[in-house]
Amino acid sequence: MNFSLVWEARWLILDSxxxxxxxxxxxxxxxxxxxxxxxxxxxxxxxxxxxxLRAYVELFxxxxxxxxxxxxxxxxxxxNVSVDRFWAAFIALTCFTSAYVAEVFRSGIEAxxxxxxxxxxALGMGFFxxxxxxxxxxxxxxxxxxxIGVYVSVIKDTSLATVVGYNELTRRAMELMLRFGHPLEFFxxxxxxxxxxxxxxxxxxxxxxxxxTPSAR
Amino acid sequence: MAFHWAAIPRFIPxxxxxxxxxxxxxxxAMLIGIVIGVAxxxxxxxxxxxxxxxxxxxxxFVRNTPALLQxxxxxxxMPSLGLRMSATTAGSIALGLNAGxxxxxxxxAGLAGVPPGSREAAVALAxxxxxxxxxxxxxxxxxxxxxxxxxxxxxxxxxxxxxxxISVYELTGITNDISxxxxxxxxxxxxxxxxxxxxxxxxxxxxxxxxxxxxxxxxR
Amino acid sequence: MIEVxxxxxxxxxxxxxxxxxxxxxxxxxxxxxxxSGSGKSTFLRMLNGLESFSGGSIKIDGHxxxxxxxxxxxxxxxxxxxxxxxxxxxxTVGRNVTIAQRLVLKESxxxxxERARRLLARVGLQEKWASYPSQLSGGxxxxxxxxxxxxxxxxxxxxDEATSALDPELVGEVLDVMRSLAADGMTMLVVTHEMxxxxxxxxxxxxxxxxxxxxxxxxxxxxxKPKDERLIQFLRRIGNHERPDHAVQPV
Numbered sequence: 001m002n003f004s005l006v007w008e009a010r011w012l013i014l015d016s017x018x019x020x021x022x023x024x025x026x027x028x029x030x031x032x033x034x035x036x037x038x039x040x041x042x043x044x045x046x047x048x049x050x051x052x053l054r055a056y057v058e059l060f061x062x063x064x065x066x067x068x069x070x071x072x073x074x075x076x077x078x079x080n081v082s083v084d085r086f087w088a089a090f091i092a093l094t095c096f097t098s099a100y101v102a103e104v105f106r107s108g109i110e111a112x113x114x115x116x117x118x119x120x121x122a123l124g125m126g127f128f129x130x131x132x133x134x135x136x137x138x139x140x141x142x143x144x145x146x147x148i149g150v151y152v153s154v155i156k157d158t159s160l161a162t163v164v165g166y167n168e169l170t171r172r173a174m175e176l177m178l179r180f181g182h183p184l185e186f187f188x189x190x191x192x193x194x195x196x197x198x199x200x201x202x203x204x205x206x207x208x209x210x211x212x213t214p215s216a217r
Numbered sequence: 218m219a220f221h222w223a224a225i226p227r228f229i230p231x232x233x234x235x236x237x238x239x240x241x242x243x244x245x246a247m248l249i250g251i252v253i254g255v256a257x258x259x260x261x262x263x264x265x266x267x268x269x270x271x272x273x274x275x276x277x278f279v280r281n282t283p284a285l286l287q288x289x290x291x292x293x294x295m296p297s298l299g300l301r302m303s304a305t306t307a308g309s310i311a312l313g314l315n316a317g318x319x320x321x322x323x324x325x326a327g328l329a330g331v332p333p334g335s336r337e338a339a340v341a342l343a344x345x346x347x348x349x350x351x352x353x354x355x356x357x358x359x360x361x362x363x364x365x366x367x368x369x370x371x372x373x374x375x376x377x378x379x380x381x382x383i384s385v386y387e388l389t390g391i392t393n394d395i396s397x398x399x400x401x402x403x404x405x406x407x408x409x410x411x412x413x414x415x416x417x418x419x420x421x422x423x424x425x426x427x428x429x430x431x432x433x434x435x436x437r
Numbered sequence: 438m439i440e441v442x443x444x445x446x447x448x449x450x451x452x453x454x455x456x457x458x459x460x461x462x463x464x465x466x467x468x469x470x471x472x473s474g475s476g477k478s479t480f481l482r483m484l485n486g487l488e489s490f491s492g493g494s495i496k497i498d499g500h501x502x503x504x505x506x507x508x509x510x511x512x513x514x515x516x517x518x519x520x521x522x523x524x525x526x527x528x529t530v531g532r533n534v535t536i537a538q539r540l541v542l543k544e545s546x547x548x549x550x551e552r553a554r555r556l557l558a559r560v561g562l563q564e565k566w567a568s569y570p571s572q573l574s575g576g577x578x579x580x581x582x583x584x585x586x587x588x589x590x591x592x593x594x595x596x597d598e599a600t601s602a603l604d605p606e607l608v609g610e611v612l613d614v615m616r617s618l619a620a621d622g623m624t625m626l627v628v629t630h631e632m633x634x635x636x637x638x639x640x641x642x643x644x645x646x647x648x649x650x651x652x653x654x655x656x657x658x659x660x661x662k663p664k665d666e667r668l669i670q671f672l673r674r675i676g677n678h679e680r681p682d683h684a685v686q687p688v
Binding site: 339344345360432 | 485486487509512513516517519521522523524525526527536537540541582585586589
């Protein structure tokens with residue numbers, strides 16, 4: 001195997017690496033914000049709203065991200081909304097991620113014993129006080145490990161933007177491979193770059209999980 | 218903006234064919250995945266440090282790199298090693314390797330979920346190691362691993378869409394094809410989304426049913 | 438029946454058992470008492486190979502436990518009842534009692550089921566044949582566990598704090614089964630906190646403390662006229678918590 005070509009192309013690769021990180025960070029922020037909003041709205045307990053939000057979550061979790069991406073990229077122009085590659089990827093990833101984030105929060109909130117809510121009510125706290133001071137902080141703690149898992153997935157899922165031509169890491173590898181050959185060298189290098197980011201974050205999540213669940217043995 | 222829904226029924230047979238391929242790919246990938254998963258899970262809990270490390274390396278590498286990249290590595294990389302295979306085959310194998318890494322973790326967690334007392338009781342009753350494994354450890358581990366297994370099955374079902382990137386005409390691939398040829402983007406994608414939801418729900422129900430049959434509920 | 442000679446066990450630098458020697462005749466019922474950490478459970482678990490030992494030897498019915506083939510034989514002849522019952526949760530009660538007979542003793546289905554039904558009737562649970570362990574109370578589960586162990590037709594029965602995990606009102610039903618076993622002449626080693634059982638059913642009481650057998654004798658002597666200082670302290674502590682409703686009828 002000949003890695004000298006990889007070395008020569010290193011700046012191109014690193015450039016795409018930064019692009020990947022940028023898209024990942026954007027989608028993480030976007031997805032988390034939207035996901036939190038969805039989770040909060042679901043707590044209101046309004047039936048029609050809950051049904052709508054449930055449909056949203058089930059739709060984005062039950063269909064492939066790739067298809068969602070295609071739909072946004074090819075579909076929006078037909079309604080006269082022009083989207084460049086970044087925005088298509090960003091919107092698709094944000095909606096997709098938000099659905100998972102909303103589910104993670106929902107589980108987190110449900111994991112909190114009902115007694116907490118009851119105690120807060122007994123102390124005279126209204127909905128918003130209860131939610132922001134008692135429920136949400138505890139839910140966030142519990143949700144953190146699975147949330148980080150979702151974020152790692154986001155980093156990996158940015159690779160899908162390849163299909164709409166967005167120049168993130170995977171597309172760069174494809175491009176270089178098509179131009180210079182040596183597919184294994186380019187792809188493996190790129191894989192190692194993904195690994196270098198995702199593995200530490202995954203381990204962090206595992207360590208957090210162990211610290212947050214002191215199980216009495 | 219007008220929706221031309223009437224044009225859609227013409228494409229239903231193609232979409233169904235795509236859905237069929239999606240299911241086939243999923244099944245093949247899961248079968249490969251189970252074999253690999255069992256092997257890797259055994260490796261992870263093995264007494265030999267080298268096996269533990271190799272299995273761990275495989276699992277961590279596959280779980281921390283994008284599935285699409287893995288598909289590319291297999292499809293574009295294999296010919297340079299002298300292996301030629303169709304896109305569908307390469308994609309299914311790549312998905313299988315991917316599923317295998319996740320299943321390794323799922324099976325390992327399932328094994329950990331077996332009450333240690335059950336194994337001790339089997340030893341005290343003079344079971345040999347194979348008997349303990351087959352009659353006590355494996356059934357209890359599978360029971361514990363079942364929910365995660367079902368989740369992964371659905372994930373792989375959705376991940377099969379990635380094969381469209383190497384020109385496989387499963388459901389997403391067919392949908393793209395139809396959409397670019399007819400510009401009925403919204404209509405066709407909506408129907409395809411519906412197909413995925415139906416596939417999703419259908420497979421989930423089947424798995425839940427299998428779960429009830431294999432692991433009869435036992436609470437009071 | 439049981440010969441233990443100079444057996445020790447250490448976990449790293451912690452010496453859990455120190456030079457234990459013991460002989461148990463067939464048909465004897467031995468109660469083993471002592472504070473937690475005294476090594477009584479560890480010692481019991483050595484008798485069917487669940488714990489290893491260093492130095493010395495253990496022979497049960499002539500079989501030497503340090504030889505693997507003998508160990509397998511021993512496990513068939515020594516039955517064990519655990520504190521946490523350890524019934525197989527995915528199998529019905531009936532299957533729990535027949536599975537070892539079928540797999541290990543190679544009994545036919547009919548023979549295994551016949552014996553299982555007989556034993557379940559003996560512990561008073563014949564109608565629970567098709568139930569799962571999770572549907573039974575603790576006391577019922579433990580009685581099934583006893584039936585499961587008895588199905589192997591053991592020569593020795595080991596009880597590792599068999600009633601410690603039970604709610605107080607369920608302890609009696611299990612002690613009754615144990616008492617009837619003793620009356621039928623089974624060789625039993627019982628690690629227990631139930632002093633009523635030790636006094637009225639056991640032929641012999643061993644007091645273990647810090648890895649040694651500190652006292653060994655008939656219950657009347659050990660429990661009513663203790664000489665060892667730590668035994669006296671132990672009995673005083675236990676005595677304050679003794680539950681009056683577990684007066685077990687003498688055999």
